Amino acid sequence: MHMANVPSTLYKYVTPERIDILNNLNIRFTQPSALNDPFEFNLSFRELISSTQLHDHFSNIGVEQTFQNILNKMTADEKAIINSLPSEQLTTLKNDLANNFFSLSNIEKLNNTHISPNTARVKNELYSGLDTTIGVLSLTPNCSSPSMWANYADNSKGFVIGFDTQNIFFNRRRSKSDEFYHLRKVIYDDIPPAENLSEMNGNLLILKNKCWDYEDEWRMLLPLNTANTEFNTDEGNKISLFNYPATAISHIIFGMNATKSTIENITKAITNINPNSQIKIFKATKGATTFEITPI
Structure with missing residues (x-):
């Protein structure tokens, strides 16, 4: 199912060395920690849970259930002693439990002593889980951005791959709530940290700071x-590559400063993919204020 609001073509800026994307028909989906934005998948919340939320939670459990839970953990002799108390004393005991254990001040102490100190550790564990689970492919509808040609295509020495977003590769969503296997537009917003984990923004996987909005990113996530292929670099970075069909490529754009060798090698790679390929070839040239994309 193709989403109507997805641009028909999305582009990937790459350096000249990434001709392997064409030669091998596989592409990297990058773990968040290896992306250029250090705040990707930022778990922005101040505390795990508020004392008020804890108080409401315990209040929902109720004194009777809590009292019964305590009894269940006692020995038979201890239970017998408690159950032998006069009803008035049992009521007093339960009231004391409600007034002390269930009081907001005591729950605040419980939170501050045992739960809040674990916030940093839990954040690190959650982020680590996301970082080892989710890979990101970043694309954009803009193929003539000077800053992106500079940053991601080796100062225009590289090239841009145009992908056909109607290709089945980008349209494998398994359900309406699926986070994976389909293209999604990144949301750019400066959202302050949530007070606690449950109030954190639900668009975590596609949320970025406004300073990145010039990239106009669309992304696809994969587990x-x-x-299809995994290996570690000499620096110890894990690389995860996924196969894609040759039919997903619609065209190639050479950078303004691409060398003759780069152009020849990429042209050869396209021919090897399919001698009768319908992949169109363009060249970025210097316009008045930005790049102009000219067919070859």
């Missing part, structure tokens, strides 16, 4: 454990 890293489904990668």
Whole structure:
């Protein structure tokens, strides 16, 4: 199912060395920690849970249930002693439990002593889980951005791959709530940290700071454990590559400063993919204020 609001073509800026994307017909889906934005998948919340939320939680459990839970953990002799108390004393005991254990001040102490100190550790564990689970492919509808040609295509020495977003590769969503296997537009917003985990923005996987909005990013997420090829670089970075069909490529744009060798190698790679390929070839040239994309 193709989403109507997805641009028909999305582009990937790459350096000249990434001709392997064409030669091998596979492409990297990058774990968040290896992306250029250090705040990707930022778990922005101040505390795990508020004392008020804890108070409401315990209040929902109720004194009777809590009292019964305590009894269940006692020995038979201890239970017998408690159950032998006069009803008035049992009521007093339960009231004391409600007034002390269930009081907001005591729950605040419980939170501050045992739960809040674990906030940083839990954040790190959650982020680590996301980082080892999710791979990101970043694309854009803009193929003539000077800053992106500079940053991601080796100062215009590289090239841009145009992908046909109607290709089945980009349209494998398994349900309406599926986070994976389909293209999604990144949301750019400066959202302050949530007070607690449950109030954190639900668009975590597609949310970025406004300073990145010039990239106009669309992304697809895939589970890293489904990668077709995995290896570690000499620096110890894990690379996860996913196969894609040759039919997903619609055209190639050479950078303004692409060398003759780069152009020849990429042209050869396209021919090897399919001698009768319908992949169109363009060249970026210098316009008055930005790049102009000219057919070859």
